[in-house]
Amino acid sequence: MNANANLTPSTSHYPTAPTAQRQESHTLSVLVDNEPGVLARVIGLFSGRGYNIESLTVSETEHQKHLSLITIVTTGTPMVIEQIKSQLDRLVPIHRVVDMTLTGTSIERELAMVKVRGKGEQRVEALRLADAFRARVIDATTESFIFEITGKSDKVEQFIELMLPLGLVEVARTGIAAIRRGPEGL
Amino acid sequence: MEREMTGAEMVIQAMADQGVKHLFGYPGGAVLPIYDAIFSQNQVQHILVRHEQGAVHAAEGYARSTGKVGCVLVTSGPGATNAVTGLTDALMDSIPIVCITGQVPTHLIGNDAFQECDTVGITRPCTKHNYLVKRIEDLPRVLHEAFHIASSGRPGPVVVDVPKDIQFAKGIYSVPTEFPHTGYKPRVEGDVEQIKRAVELMASAKRPLFYTGGGVINSGKEASKLLTELVRQTGFPITSTLMGLGAFPAADPQWLGMLGMHGTLEANMAMHDCDVMICIGARFDDRITGRIDAFSPGSKKIHVDIDPSSINKNVRVDVPIVGDCANVLMEMLKLWRAHAKQPDKKAMAGWWKQVEAWRGRKSLSYRPSKDIIKPQYAIQRLFELTKDRDTYITTEVGQHQMWAAQFYGFQEPNRWMTSGGLGTMGYGLPASVGVQLAHPDALVIDIAGEASVQMTMQEISTAVQYRLPVKIFILNNQYMGMVRQWQELLHGGRYSHSYSESLPDFVKLAEAYQAVGIRCSKPGDLDAAIQEMIDIDQPVLFDCVVDQKENCFPMIPSGRAHNEMILGDAAESLDSAITEEGKMLV
Numbered sequence: 001m002n003a004n005a006n007l008t009p010s011t012s013h014y015p016t017a018p019t020a021q022r023q024e025s026h027t028l029s030v031l032v033d034n035e036p037g038v039l040a041r042v043i044g045l046f047s048g049r050g051y052n053i054e055s056l057t058v059s060e061t062e063h064q065k066h067l068s069l070i071t072i073v074t075t076g077t078p079m080v081i082e083q084i085k086s087q088l089d090r091l092v093p094i095h096r097v098v099d100m101t102l103t104g105t106s107i108e109r110e111l112a113m114v115k116v117r118g119k120g121e122q123r124v125e126a127l128r129l130a131d132a133f134r135a136r137v138i139d140a141t142t143e144s145f146i147f148e149i150t151g152k153s154d155k156v157e158q159f160i161e162l163m164l165p166l167g168l169v170e171v172a173r174t175g176i177a178a179i180r181r182g183p184e185g186l
Numbered sequence: 187m188e189r190e191m192t193g194a195e196m197v198i199q200a201m202a203d204q205g206v207k208h209l210f211g212y213p214g215g216a217v218l219p220i221y222d223a224i225f226s227q228n229q230v231q232h233i234l235v236r237h238e239q240g241a242v243h244a245a246e247g248y249a250r251s252t253g254k255v256g257c258v259l260v261t262s263g264p265g266a267t268n269a270v271t272g273l274t275d276a277l278m279d280s281i282p283i284v285c286i287t288g289q290v291p292t293h294l295i296g297n298d299a300f301q302e303c304d305t306v307g308i309t310r311p312c313t314k315h316n317y318l319v320k321r322i323e324d325l326p327r328v329l330h331e332a333f334h335i336a337s338s339g340r341p342g343p344v345v346v347d348v349p350k351d352i353q354f355a356k357g358i359y360s361v362p363t364e365f366p367h368t369g370y371k372p373r374v375e376g377d378v379e380q381i382k383r384a385v386e387l388m389a390s391a392k393r394p395l396f397y398t399g400g401g402v403i404n405s406g407k408e409a410s411k412l413l414t415e416l417v418r419q420t421g422f423p424i425t426s427t428l429m430g431l432g433a434f435p436a437a438d439p440q441w442l443g444m445l446g447m448h449g450t451l452e453a454n455m456a457m458h459d460c461d462v463m464i465c466i467g468a469r470f471d472d473r474i475t476g477r478i479d480a481f482s483p484g485s486k487k488i489h490v491d492i493d494p495s496s497i498n499k500n501v502r503v504d505v506p507i508v509g510d511c512a513n514v515l516m517e518m519l520k521l522w523r524a525h526a527k528q529p530d531k532k533a534m535a536g537w538w539k540q541v542e543a544w545r546g547r548k549s550l551s552y553r554p555s556k557d558i559i560k561p562q563y564a565i566q567r568l569f570e571l572t573k574d575r576d577t578y579i580t581t582e583v584g585q586h587q588m589w590a591a592q593f594y595g596f597q598e599p600n601r602w603m604t605s606g607g608l609g610t611m612g613y614g615l616p617a618s619v620g621v622q623l624a625h626p627d628a629l630v631i632d633i634a635g636e637a638s639v640q641m642t643m644q645e646i647s648t649a650v651q652y653r654l655p656v657k658i659f660i661l662n663n664q665y666m667g668m669v670r671q672w673q674e675l676l677h678g679g680r681y682s683h684s685y686s687e688s689l690p691d692f693v694k695l696a697e698a699y700q701a702v703g704i705r706c707s708k709p710g711d712l713d714a715a716i717q718e719m720i721d722i723d724q725p726v727l728f729d730c731v732v733d734q735k736e737n738c739f740p741m742i743p744s745g746r747a748h749n750e751m752i753l754g755d756a757a758e759s760l761d762s763a764i765t766e767e768g769k770m771l772v
Binding site: 036 | 306307310311315318335367368369370493494495498499502
């Protein structure tokens with residue numbers, strides 16, 4: 001596409017788009033005032049400026065101070081990731097934006113509930129695999145299980161893939177929560 | 187001091203406490219209690235506009251020419267949606283605005299009530315911040331925080347949506363000492379180490395250039411003074427964006443004129459060839475950079491900006507400095523004076539010789555005419571006849587705006603009000619109303635086009651009502667000139683819908699509004715006509731009939747680099763000035 005753009009003179013208002021750069025995935029922890037509309041501001045910023053959201057988790061974390069933690073996994077070029085962080089930082093109800101990927105020592109977890117339906121050997125196999133993945137059974141009928149699994153996204157991903165041929169019905173995932181190792185807070 | 191009052195009274199009281207003298211607005215069902223509160227006081231004067239967009243632009247003109255916060259009051263629903271263009275304009279150009287919108291009573295919100303709209307939802311992306319106030323206890327803090335947020339850091343518009351039942355509700359009003367948002371702390375002091383690095387870089391430069399923007403104006407008059415001093419001390423050339431005109435006096439020999447798409451050849455070539463670029467309060471907008479991968483390829487870049495998100499957004503810079511322009515400039519100046527090493531004199535002389543060679547091309551030249559008024563000539567005459575007065579200029583958007591920027595030499599900051607970021611046609615007339623209100627004795631001129639001015643024409647009625655003698659100087663070429671120019675240059679001369687068909691007779695129109703109309707179509711009559719306009723102490727619509735086919739040059743076509751400018755045919759030819767190979771000056 002860019003090759004074509006060079007051949008024909010541009011009649012656009014704007015310079016041609018920059019050529020593709022390396023994409024990175026980053027996990028951002030965003031500490032915000034827990035007030036109406038704050039999530040809409042964050043999401044509106046992402047959609048309005050054309051950024052990606054791969055995972056989003058929001059919950060109040062400090063009730064007394066009315067603070068919520070938003071954890072966002074996003075992808076973009078290093079320059080775009082930099083932009084996302086400073087754009088977020090500009091929003092009035094936002095206290096801090098921490099790039100957990102850059103701090104390097106953060107732990108990321110997510111929880112999934114996985115519903116599997118099957119009989120006989122399939123059912124036993126599902127249970128066996130669940131055990132290997134340290135997934136817990138949180139609901140069971142004679143023809144189904146619901147497993148609860150916690151871990152890194154790729155582990156959850158892998159478990160879901162294994163359940164696919166064993167009668168996977170549906171999955172509910174929380175998205176990623178992240179925290180820094182060691183004694184320091186955000 | 188605590189006092190019990192209604193929410194409506196709080197709105198006006200908070201404005202009075204913030205030192206607001208004028209409020210631009212338009213009444214409606216959902217703001218009637220506030221209009222009642224306005225009726226029974228005389229601290230804040232309300233200016234009735236003719237359309238809510240005009241209210242915001244007027245407030246912008248007011249804010250830009252004074253450095254204060256501009257205030258707007260509109261009703262719910264259509265009042266709020268009409269204000270959206272103005273709010274977006276203020277956001278793009280970083281203008282401090284507080285806009286109070288009425289809202290349907292809280293129990294009706296979400297019910298699709300009459301004149302209801304999701305004001306905070308609609309204005310979220312076009313404000314710096316916005317609020318929906320659902321409890322009377324929150325109102326005083328929110329109102330004062332709105333002023334704080336609008337005017338601090340990178341300024342911008344703030345909307346406070348006040349439901350009608352909250353306007354009626356009684357509560358305790360006091361001026362708050364702290365604000366609800368403790369996380370909002372804009373950084374104003376630049377990092378000293380970074381400033382040191384910047385000064386080192388400046389001192390070792392061989393081909394340096396200052397590139398400044400609206401941030402210097404927003405930072406206050408002091409910043410412009412410091413900038414002027416620093417530029418003179420260093421002896422470097424300086425160019426500026428559209429928004430930054432006036433921060434450095436245009437009559438100074440170090441001034442290269444505006445840069446960018448319709449900037450001068452010398453400014454753009456200097457940007458392309460410099461080895462150290464000192465960007466102060468500008469944001470590397472696409473109209474400035476042109477083709478980004480060919481933008482000033484050989485330079486080290488210093489970027490001073492109060493907004494961290496402006497840094498490394500479009501262009502990677504080497505020395506980022508987050509801080510208020512005035513603070514950083516003061517520090518730079520101090521370090522520069524103390525700095526042992528000064529720039530290489532020989533290199534500087536060579537650089538200036540090169541710059542003068544570019545300047546020698548006279549890129550703003552046009553072919554004069556004895557029979558027809560050239561738009562550039564009109565601006566030149568307007569400048570000559572008004573430059574010794576206390577003059578403020580606003581503009582609409584298009585060719586006339588660029589010609590004004592090129593030919594009107596601004597000597598001081600806050601004298602130039604134009605819609606830069608959003609490019610809002612119809613900005614200039616209401617803005618001039620706001621400017622005139624803030625400066626009753628000054629000469630306020632809206633340099634307009636016949637197409638733009640019709641977008642907010644009705645505000646001439648506001649000017650007449652409040653006896654604001656604004657001068658609307660219309661460069662009438664019967665085309666949406668910039669659209670026509672693009673169609674000529676880029677769309678094979680297919681002038682699709684860019685002709686101003688069925689134009690009103692502007693002289694009669696002025697008379698219908700009880701203003702004064704003047705028409706001029708001969709270059710020989712122009713001076714006398716402009717003088718007549720200046721002397722009339724009433725709003726004037728000046729219909730300046732100009733050449734229909736004149737194009738605005740120089741021009742960097744989209745997607746091209748700074749050294750690929752198109753010059754008008756009146757500019758000095760390439761070989762008479764420079765002979766650098768590979769520069770495709772078409």
